[in-house]
Amino acid sequence: MLKVDAIDVFYGDLQVLWGSSFEVREKEIVVLVGANGAGKSTTLKTISGLLRPKAGTIVFDGVRLDRLPADRIIGHGVVHVPEARRLFREMSVEENMVMGSLAPEARKKRRETLAWVYELFPRMKERRKQAAGTLSGGEQQMCAIGRGLMALPRLLMFDEPSLGLAPILVEDVFNIVKRINKEGVTVLLVEQNVRQTLALCDRAYVLENGSVVLQGTGKELLADPHVKEAYLGL
């Protein structure tokens, strides 16, 4: 479904991704784990077009995403829930949701999708008139995920959805990810929370200094000596 092939990505002269490759198949949950600064966010930003690879290709269902302008990518069903939520803080929860459904297909189904998102997040319905910037951290994450769902994603990419949340909320967020996946949405999840995400994913890649160094099923990586030592503190 998504194939990222040998991408090199730079910030100015600084190279951050070095020939990084991986793929996500239909209906999977794939995680990209790695330490702070490994290049996880950079990878997602490149897929969603905010950054351009200097070399390599990104193909989604036969479409070269790396050749599309960033604002056209969401229309292909590739949706990015960015790091730190990036809500429109002065807009209401509902307006944020509406902003997720600008592409023609999503726009047509705006009402139904909104009803579905509110069913998934009853809390968001209660808060729908409230400015997004005044929500709590957990609610902001729900709002950001809801906004992403409004685009009718086929591939939903999450950038550290558990960041800054209390452990009990982290659990909630991962349950939501699983639930969304059960509804037929393919998931690419980026996390530093290695133990929990390896347990819930189908497959995983380990990113170190901008390159993929390990891959396998969640189980395989949980048992891997390097992963154990570097990420699980065993």
Add this chain to the structure above:
Amino acid sequence: MDVFLQTLVAGILKGGLYALIGIGMTLIMGVMGIINLAHGQLMMVAMYITYVLHLAGVDPYISLFVAMPALFLLGCLIQRFLLNPLLKVDTILPENQVLMTVGIGMVLTEIIRFIFKSDYKSVSTGYSNATFFLGNISFSIALGISFIIAIAFTVAMFFFLIKTDIGRSIRATAQDKDAAVLMGVNTGRITIITFGLGSGLVAAAGCLLAPVYYVFPDIGGPFTARAFIITILGGLGSTVGAIFGGVTLGLAESFGATYISMDYENIIGMTIFVLVLLFLPGGFKRLTKI
């Protein structure tokens, strides 16, 4: 007491027009993060359009429907061909877009001066000096009509910003540009529309002011300064703040002219400006989400 009320009403009426000027500047500020220092000059162009149409016998309130679309288009072209390309060039100048607007303002002024010379023109109509009385207070009919039209445009603008996808996209781009791009907003297009709207709104103010003001090429500068003051008063980027800023400036000028001296109109605006920067650096804050 009558003088006081009279001054108050005059200030509020003027403030309505200033709000229109300020909202346009504020939208541009919010979305592009720049102060448009050609704002008053764009208004001046609209006033000359009104003047030319007036010579052909067209009422200024009708000229609105020519000047607004014309300035919308001019604003779009300026953003598309003069401002957006600057984002792509490396420059030793910070704020090169702002400097570009200064240049645009000068060019517009000189083109108009070349065509119309520096003379003061007037767009006087039957109602330019007409007044009506309510008790002992007289109202300028022209300013009254202008005020009502200004409010109508302001309300329409808010409706557009709140209720339409393009309006929401404009606000979203102002709040978080990258997030807007991720949601599928073509932010380049949004900047073009925004500059067009800002120019269209200030054009409306120009048409509404024309019957009660003189028209001359250098009228742009003082109005750019006013727009700047209103935007700062409103707290940079808040459209509701811009309305408060506009009315405040209108009142200050009005009271200054009545109780201090007619000659100090411009100085009063600048004085408030300095006081706000010193004591109220956030302006009238962002009073709402818009």
